[in-house]
Every structure is written in structure tokens, then in C-alpha cells.
Amino acid sequence: MPTSSNLAIQVRGLGKKYMVARTKEKHTTLAEAALSKAKNPFKKNERDEFWALRDLDFDVFKGDVLGIIGRNGAGKSTLLKVMSQITEPTTGEIRLWGRVGSLLEVGTGFHPELTGRENIFLNGAILGMSKRDIQSQFDQIVAFSGVEQFLETPVKRYSSGMYVRLAFAVAAHLSSEILVVDEVLAVGDAEFQRKCLGKMQDVAQTGRTVLFVSHSMQAVSRLCSRAIVLNNGQVDYQGGVKDAVDRYIRLGSAPDDETSLKRRHGSGHYRFDWVRPAMPVFATDEAKEFNFSITKHGDNLSRLILWADIVSESEQIIAHLDSRLDGVHPRDADKLTGAFTFSTPWLKPGRYRVDVTIRSNGLIDHLEGACYFEISPVLPYRHTVQLYEIGKPLVLADGTWRVDGQPNE
């Protein structure tokens, strides 16, 4: 049972407020700012408060690998930014027993013109490693990255895979007692991701404290013992990783909240109330159904066009569903409910986002991240292979093979 003497991180009443300009009146030039001040000297800038984090309380013990999960905009990245001292909290405090090393984006500070070797030193220094640290670990870093032959090549000539491998290799050798990691596994190929996961497990086993943010529930389940679910900047759940993942998947299909309703695009005559997948996890080859509800907030508009985009974790739009193509042009109504479905293409296992749009002559509503769903890691093929062996295709194909005179097994 952990006692208070082996605390690594203690967070109390942590809050982070951003001011979001309400109107177009955001001054990016001195002249604009001065002019608007001169016009209305007593008018306060109209800005909305936006609490990215609010009243966070949690403890992390030494040697813990804590997963932080939540939807986009739940405050995960803000939490890590505050934790790694990039930005300061608005309220509350974080007490840290140990040096924090953060890996918020792979390859930050890499310079394309510099060689691999030069970038190792530059990136290491930016991450807070001393030159001596880097020198003593140089060989390990290079071995881990697997780019030995290209050490003297400018990284602009690297493939994106090599680039990411080198960047992760440097960061993975940070020797801080507390390591903060954000979405490193969202990049690189499957094999490298496996290697990264392995490295993270090694780090955890050496008794260092790791905070791990990921959208990949597989990775979180595998790496973490405990997890925190963030929702709208608050702790929604903290506890065992299994319960946290369950909780998160339920949240993933939750209706949208008040805050993001204000922050969305479009004229707002109609708004999506919610979009929900029929199931939080779909199999690759089954029909994926999503229910939706739309409410009218403004004038009558006829002949609406509804769109849904299926977006992968690497922000690629995998599929676009257009109601017109199915002969659906909703007419004016106070409330519209319905569903959209698709079964092809075969999505790769992973997590996907659904963005929905209402249009007529112009944009009426655009809701990014209306819901999320997962594709289960079971491949739809007759013969099983390891997940990482399928390579890097965007989607899976229902391909067949035939060799003449030799029947398939």
C-alpha cells in the first residue's frame, strides 16, 4: 500500500484558465489594440473564460505508470503542459518529488538541416539533458533508433519513420525521475510502436514514474496500472486501468456538452445535439451504425445536407458520408433524428473520430469530434497474423489470392 512518503506527484485544486475571445475583436496588431482602446476606453475586452482544467486532485506514487485518458479537448495536453512547466496553473498547485522530463511531441526542436548526430545533441539539450548525459548514452540512443548508417545525413533526407525513431530514441533516454509522455505512439509504424511500448515498460520497471497520455486503449491497458479519465477538464474517474477504459469508452459516445456547443462553427440555425455509435466498439467488417439528433435553433431552412467524416487518429479523413448521395435532403423540422451507417471500407483496428456537418447554402453546423468509436483489434481475415504485420495501409482490403493448381489452405 503506498504511503505518503513515496509520493511522486501531488496535484491539489489544479485549474488552468484560458481567455477565449468572444468576437472577432482579437487584436493581433498594436494599432488595432490601440484603436479599439481609443474608441471605447472603458470597455473591457469581451472574452470568455475557458477552463481547460478545473479542480484537479490526484496523487501519483513513485513507480506508478498512470494513464491519462479522455476525449480531444478534455484537458489531457493542458495537464501535461502544466505538469512539465511549459505553462503555469491558474489555481492550485502541483508538488513534484523529482525532475520532470517531458516528451510532448516527438522531434520538437529537430532541425531539418542538421545531421542525425547533431540533432541528437540538440534535441537532448532541449529536453534538458546535459551534454555528458547524451555522450554517455549516445550509442544506446543510436542503437535504439536504428539509423546508424545515416548519422551524418541531414534529417531532412530521412524518411518520416526514421525521423520519428531517432526522435523517440533521444527522448526515451531521458533520465528524469518523472516522465511525461504524450501520444508518442500515434506516430511511426506498427513495429516501432511495439518497440516504444516495450521501452516504456522498461522505464516503468526501473521504478520511475510515468504519466502516459494516449488515445490507444490497447497501449494504456498494457502499460498502465492506474488511469485517470478526464472529461471537460475535470477528473471523471480515477482508479484501476480496466474500469477507467470502460468508463472512457462510455464517455466516448456521450452527447456533446455546453462548452463546445459555443465553440463550434456555422450559422447555428440547426445544431447536432448528439451523435452516438450504436456500439462503442465495432468489428472491422460489420456495419457501423450511428444515431443522431438535430434541433432547430433558428430560421426555417429547407433542403439540408448532412455530412459525416470518419477521421483516423493521424487526422486523415478515411471516409466521407454525404446524405445527398443517398437521396436524403431533410426538410424543415424542429427536431431531426435518424442514423447513418457504413460497412466499407474495412477500417483498421484503432480509434476513430466522427465529425459531422450540416449545410444548406452555407455552413450551418460543424461539430468536430461529435463522437468516437473503436474498431476492435480482431482482424476480419480467415487466417490470423500479428497486428503489426499488416503494415501501414490506410484501410484493410478484402483481398483474395489464388495460385493456379494450388488450393488455399
Place this chain on the structure above:
Amino acid sequence: MVVRFNFQDAKQTFVVIREGDGEASLSFLGSMTSNLPASEPPFNGSPASDSPRPRQVLKAGGGGASLNFHEIWLYRDLLWALSSREIKLRYRQTALGAIWVIIQPIMSAGILSFVFNGVAGLKTGDVPPFLFTYAGTLIWTVFNTTLSKASSVLVGNASLISKVYFPRLCLPLSVVPPVLLDLGVSLVMLTALLIKFGILPTIAVFLWPLVLLITLMMALGIALVAASLMVSYRDVQYIIPVALNLLFFASPVAYATSEVAKKVPAWAVGIYNLNPLVGLLEASRFCLIGQGEVNAGALAYSTIGAVIVFAIGMKCFKAMERKFADVI
């Protein structure tokens, strides 16, 4: 070992706790009215645990980003890495490479001496116009390059600032070593010119590093204010080059101050002398090639000005640096 201090600075309480490897250090925070050791840092909400004291406490209004010279020392490898990045990158993918360090100042001194001496006919005293101008451009280049690079270095490294923590002051400071390296090369060139023209520098040459230091302080001070402002208002990046251009003509880089007095009325000279670079440039040229007049009053004015500007720059940077990552 942990040392804990509460700094009472106006309305805000700064709590800075830091621990190196067995050594304790104290952070420096701008101007403080008083500093008193506190038994326990203020703690909002739930009671403090009985665990050993934390290495670091992050909270609003302090603890996090602060001007902290010890911390900058801890990050000296980063400072060096940023500087060497600048040096390495400068002439990469150029055919002539580092030779540009020599060619650039020679070409600009050549053009300037042609225009100011050859065309405009301004006298340069006992030394050849080219040497006179070359000596003038040395300090001007230090000022010009430091100011223009350091003021845009935050915006130029926006991704670093929003993704990684390090003492932000490292960025503007990293501009200085490359400037000094170029200066070193130019000084070697100057020595060659002095030998060629048979001019022996006076004992005053030993005072020249002081002139350099004052110039750097002045440039950095202005740059720190400009850099902090540029994070929110990108206008500054357009103002700086224009201002530097104006300042160039208003400073005795390619002409002597004594020539100004001959051409303009006394009141205009008074305004001209408000430029703190006037004293520095004249002193620099006097130290290097023994040409020009050193005016103690003007030099004192420049020195005090540089110290004040530097202090304001640091204060301004410190006040704004906490918001850099949120705004940039």
C-alpha cells in the same frame, strides 16, 4: 537539501524551491522588496502531507518560469546547443561557406566608405576611409545583429516554447555567441588591415571589451522588450528593421561625429547626441584605431543608459515569459 524562500514582491508571493544534486540554490527574481525564509510554503486546499519536501512546487504566479540565473547555468548545454545550431546552420548549403564571415563586412565597409567618403566627401581623419568605416561597422554589426536576432528568436522558436520547458532566457542569450564568433573573425581581419596600413593601436585598445559589453547590454535590453512584445504583437518584427535602418544613419558608423557638427546647427547636434550609440561607436573606433574623440560624458550617458535598458529588458521579459507558451 532543499532551501525554501518566500519572496514578497508587491502583491505576489513567489515560492521557489529547487534542488540540484546535493546542492541547494536560490532563485533570483528581479527586484524584491524583502526576502524572508518561510517555514512552509503556502498550501491551498487540503493539508500538506507528511512526505519529504517536494523538489519543486508549480503554482500560479511563481515557482514555474522565473528569471533564474542558476537555472540558466544548469541549462548551459542547451544554450550552447542553440548557439552552435545557429553557427552550423548559417552557411550550410552555401558554396563559399564560412568565407562569408570575412566577405560580408568587407563588402559592406567598402560600399559605405565609397558612399560616405567618396561620394558625400565626409572626412575620416588620419586613417584611410576604408579602415575607418570597417572599424565603425564592427560594433554596429554587434548591435544590429544581436538586436534583430534576439528580438525575433522567441517567435522563430514558437514550437519549442509551446512544447518544451526550459528557461526562456536561453533563447535570446543564445544569439550572442554566434555574434561574438563573427566579431572575432572580423577582429582578425582588422588586425591584418592595421598591419597593412601600419597603424599601431594605443593602450586604449584594452578598454574596448568594455565598450563591447555595454553595446551588448544595450542591444539585449532592447531585444528582450521587443521579443516579449513580439509574442503578442507581431508588428514589432516590422518596426525593428526600420528602426535599425534609421539608427544606422543617425549613428557615426561610416562617418565621424565631428563631421556632423560642421553640417548641422547646434540644436540638431544636441538631438543627435541623444543617441546612446554615438558615444559607444566613437569610443570603439578610438580604442581600435585611435581615431575619433572620446567624450566622457557621452560614454557615461551610454553606459548608464545600457544598464537601465538591460534592467528594464530583464524585468519585462520576466513579467511576460509565463504567458509566452499560452500566447505564442
